[in-house]
Amino acid sequence: MNIINLTPHAFTLCNAAGEITRVIEPTKPAARVSSTVRVVGEVDGIPVTETTFGAVEGLPAPQEGTVYIVSLLVQQAAPRPDVYRPDTGPQSVVRDGAGRLVLGDIEVDT
Numbered sequence: 001m002n003i004i005n006l007t008p009h010a011f012t013l014c015n016a017a018g019e020i021t022r023v024i025e026p027t028k029p030a031a032r033v034s035s036t037v038r039v040v041g042e043v044d045g046i047p048v049t050e051t052t053f054g055a056v057e058g059l060p061a062p063q064e065g066t067v068y069i070v071s072l073l074v075q076q077a078a079p080r081p082d083v084y085r086p087d088t089g090p091q092s093v094v095r096d097g098a099g100r101l102v103l104g105d106i107e108v109d110t
Contacts, residue, residue: 002066006031006058011069011086024069031058031074053077 004027005011011024034054041048056078059068067082075085 002063003069004060004066005069006074007069007071007086029058031056031068031070033057033071033073033077059083 003024005024006027008026008030010026012020013022013024014020033056036052036054037049038052039047040050053073056074059070059074059078062080062082067084069084069086070078072085075083
């Protein structure tokens with residue numbers, strides 16, 4: 001199985017003991033969902049904005065034997081059986097001493 005990481009960060013996997021077993025480096029450019037931001041109001045001098053999301057950019061067409069790791073937003077915009085996202089829930093991830101995400105599982109919405 002070919003796993004292509006289309007997020008901007010390395011994806012690190014570990015075993016049950018917490019030992020790193022695999023690192024999947026990002027492939028550039030990362031897959032993204034286009035967006036447009038517009039100011040819709042103001043609260044106490046602070047602009048209030050609205051974001052509209054558009055097309056997915058940078059996600060290749062499906063290829064036999066290949067899966068893609070993408071952001072949650074890309075996965076929601078492109079629900080395909082070959083598109084997965086990192087599971088960054090508190091039960092699934094490992095964080096370093098500074099609280100940065102070190103690794104996690106991949107998850108697909110069904």
